[in-house]
Amino acid sequence: MSGRFALGERRLGFALALLVFPGCGDGAAGPASAPSAGSKSVVLIGFDASEPLVSALGSGKIQGLVVQNPLSMGELSVRTMVAYLEKQPIESKISTGETMVTPENMAEPEVARLIHPPQAENNGGASLSGAKSKKWRVMVIPKGTTHEFWKTIHAGALKAAEELGNVEVVWQGPQKEDDRVLQIQLVQSAIAAGVDGIVLAPLDANALVESVEAAIAKGIPVVAFDSALESSKIVSYVATNNYNGGVLAARRLGEKLGGKGKVILLRYAVGSASTEQREKGFTDTLAREFPGLELISDTEYSGPTSDSAQQRAQSLATRYRGRVDGVFCPNESSTDGMLRALEGAGMISDAK
Amino acid sequence: MSKARDAAQPAAQNTLRGTLGWLWTVLGPFLGLILITGLFAWMTRETGSFLTPYNWRTIAVQTVVVGTAALGMTVIMIAGAIDLSVGSTIALVTVVVAMLVKRLDPALPVGLRSAGLALMIAMGVGVVLGGLCGAVNGMLVAGLRVVPFIVTLGSYKVYRGLAKWLASSTTVYVPADAKAWWLSRILAPEPEPRWLMIAPGAWALLVLAVGLAIVLRYSLFGRHVYAVGSNEATARLCGVNVPKVKILVYALAGLATGLAGILQFIYMSATGDPTTADGLELKVIAAVVIGGGSLSGGEGSVVGTLIGCLIMSVLDNGCVHAGIPNPTQDIIIGVIIVAAVTLDRIRRGGA
Numbered sequence: 110m111s112g113r114f115a116l117g118e119r120r121l122g123f124a125l126a127l128l129v130f131p132g133c134g135d136g137a138a139g140p141a142s143a144p145s146a147g148s149k150s151v152v153l154i155g156f157d158a159s160e161p162l163v164s165a166l167g168s169g170k171i172q173g174l175v176v177q178n179p180l181s182m183g184e185l186s187v188r189t190m191v192a193y194l195e196k197q198p199i200e201s202k203i204s205t206g207e208t209m210v211t212p213e214n215m216a217e218p219e220v221a222r223l224i225h226p227p228q229a230e231n232n233g234g235a236s237l238s239g240a241k242s243k244k245w246r247v248m249v250i251p252k253g254t255t256h257e258f259w260k261t262i263h264a265g266a267l268k269a270a271e272e273l274g275n276v277e278v279v280w281q282g283p284q285k286e287d288d289r290v291l292q293i294q295l296v297q298s299a300i301a302a303g304v305d306g307i308v309l310a311p312l313d314a315n316a317l318v319e320s321v322e323a324a325i326a327k328g329i330p331v332v333a334f335d336s337a338l339e340s341s342k343i344v345s346y347v348a349t350n351n352y353n354g355g356v357l358a359a360r361r362l363g364e365k366l367g368g369k370g371k372v373i374l375l376r377y378a379v380g381s382a383s384t385e386q387r388e389k390g391f392t393d394t395l396a397r398e399f400p401g402l403e404l405i406s407d408t409e410y411s412g413p414t415s416d417s418a419q420q421r422a423q424s425l426a427t428r429y430r431g432r433v434d435g436v437f438c439p440n441e442s443s444t445d446g447m448l449r450a451l452e453g454a455g456m457i458s459d460a461k
Numbered sequence: 462m463s464k465a466r467d468a469a470q471p472a473a474q475n476t477l478r479g480t481l482g483w484l485w486t487v488l489g490p491f492l493g494l495i496l497i498t499g500l501f502a503w504m505t506r507e508t509g510s511f512l513t514p515y516n517w518r519t520i521a522v523q524t525v526v527v528g529t530a531a532l533g534m535t536v537i538m539i540a541g542a543i544d545l546s547v548g549s550t551i552a553l554v555t556v557v558v559a560m561l562v563k564r565l566d567p568a569l570p571v572g573l574r575s576a577g578l579a580l581m582i583a584m585g586v587g588v589v590l591g592g593l594c595g596a597v598n599g600m601l602v603a604g605l606r607v608v609p610f611i612v613t614l615g616s617y618k619v620y621r622g623l624a625k626w627l628a629s630s631t632t633v634y635v636p637a638d639a640k641a642w643w644l645s646r647i648l649a650p651e652p653e654p655r656w657l658m659i660a661p662g663a664w665a666l667l668v669l670a671v672g673l674a675i676v677l678r679y680s681l682f683g684r685h686v687y688a689v690g691s692n693e694a695t696a697r698l699c700g701v702n703v704p705k706v707k708i709l710v711y712a713l714a715g716l717a718t719g720l721a722g723i724l725q726f727i728y729m730s731a732t733g734d735p736t737t738a739d740g741l742e743l744k745v746i747a748a749v750v751i752g753g754g755s756l757s758g759g760e761g762s763v764v765g766t767l768i769g770c771l772i773m774s775v776l777d778n779g780c781v782h783a784g785i786p787n788p789t790q791d792i793i794i795g796v797i798i799v800a801a802v803t804l805d806r807i808r809r810g811g812a
Contacts, residue, residue: 236784242509301516
């Protein structure tokens with residue numbers, strides 16, 4: 110009785126293993142041994158730099174990271190806002206630059222500065238509770254607070270505040286990442302608190318428009334950064350040229366694959382203008398410059414966290430195991446999730 | 462029961478005790494609200510931005526969606542049930558309304574388009590859809606005799622899945638020319654005309670709350686809801702049609718959730734977002750519980766729930782004004798939920 114039960118259980122386990130790791134049923138080694146199913150390592154190109162991504166780049170697991178300059182983005186956003194408040198001339202669109210970092214060039218000092226940027230502490234900066242101690246009080250609203258990218262933005266904003274000396278930065282992100290409603294509430298609270306200016310990375314190019322225009326109607330200017338907003342009333346838009354970031358990624362992938370192979374694009378989230386631009390730059394360049402690269406999946410979305418990204422990436426990795434040559438992920442969390450999924454599936458090696 | 466013998470004398474006493482008990486359950490949360498408000502006022506005393514009329518109008522607007530959904534949840538929880546599908550229903554409603562407006566609007570004649578007829582029709586459909594979602598929950602609970610927690614855990618996934626499937630997993634935007642002039646006014650912190658004081662959406666919530674309070678307190682249906690929630694077996698023995706009450710309760714709550722979905726749609730500048738309101742049901746349940754509701758049924762009031770909702774949104778808003786970072790906010794809200802319910806239990810135990 111118990112023997113039969115145990116056998117049944119083992120069968121079930123085997124079937125599960127087949128589901129999770131297809132390919133291990135036909136005599137191939139289990140998931141613990143390094144790349145076996147694909148024979149060669151998948152080329153992973155990501156976006157943004159965090160500690161684990163940079164160390165994966167160092168060991169050759171990631172073949173390229175498009176890196177933005179969040180420090181300068183945070184700094185320029187606040188500087189632009191203050192310049193506007195002081196009635197100085199400003200640009201309506203400011204690009205902060207993007208760089209392709211590879212295992213080969215990551216040691217160069219200029220690149221190293223980009224991938225090891227400073228990060229602000231959780232509660233650095235001024236708060237709305239005290240009286241205004243400087244001439245201007247600016248509220249900076251990121252899309253979230255947990256990505257390292259935002260912590261560097263925060264550091265940049267604080268750097269600008271320190272150097273300018275006449276502005277205090279209030280940093281407040283939505284309680285939950287990827288929640289439009291919470292970000293709208295923050296903009297409304299900023300209006301109610303009577304700040305002098307709002308610096309905002311909109312989670313959605315459309316849904317935030319009304320609350321932003323309500324702020325502007327109340328005489329509070331708004332600078333958008335990182336992601337665009339469908340409004341002509343904002344003071345300025347400070348961002349990476351995201352489209353160009355996608356172009357850089359496609360070219361790097363084409364170069365590493367010798368212009369031939371099957372490619373997956375793991376998208377980030379719907380309505381996030383910055384990542385949609387990167388994805389478009391990537392797919393456009395593939396179509397235009399690399400006819401030999403075939404996009405076999407571009408309909409999956411990673412969702413807001415590394416966790417959700419890893420789940421989605423795991424499914425993708427098992428589905429296309431042995432059939433995919435290159436992957437592009439358009440932000441930090443999707444790259445992180447994909448990296449872990451590819452490692453777990455033994456589809457990536459750390460041979461440089 | 463010795464009901465017949467004591468009938469004459471305790472009638473008056475019972476009414477008195479009922480009124481006092483009601484006051485008591487409402488007074489507790491109300492004191493909590495005043496305490497929290499005072500605390501934030503003190504923390505922001507240097508700027509004074511928290512206690513401005515504008516900020517309270519903002520808080521009113523920020524309470525509307527949770528408040529409307531919480532009215533429905535109050536009825537469900539009084540009946541001793543629960544609904545975990547609230548957030549998913551709201552997402553489904555925003556998606557369906559946005560898609561309907563997108564399809565309907567171009568087909569209408571110009572005059573009706575500028576008045577926003579497509580929006581009105583779609584929003585009406587949205588409320589009915591919410592009611593349907595609720596009715597399905599109710600029928601499954603009553604028909605399958607599966608505990609509400611599990612039934613609505615299932616529909617929580619199903620409705621969310623439907624929303625994503627209908628929207629092809631993307632956000633549905635309503636074209637700018639289909640947004641009628643009145644749409645953004647419904648939840649504008651500063652209403653037009655000014656004499657409205659608070660946003661029309663907040664008024665709608667208040668009117669709905671008064672209506673529901675009257676139904677719960679004075680109608681036969683209301684008494685049946687309390688009876689089913691207090692003791693289902695007794696209610697059945699007394700001749701209450703328990704399955705019918707349950708289905709009605711869920712359908713009624715579904716209508717409120719549908720309305721909350723429409724308000725969410727308006728709040729997001731007419732956006733249909735299949736991922737919105739994720740986890741909102743927990744916020745709604747927390748608001749009802751803070752307001753004196755009980756997970757075991759038979760307790761809860763409309764006024765208590767509204768105060769519970771206000772406590773939640775004052776916390777959200779106040780933490781921003783006081784510059785409390787996100788992790789601390791989470792901790793504070795968690796502690797307050799447990800503290801509120803514990804105090805409630807102690808008070809009941811002592812009384």
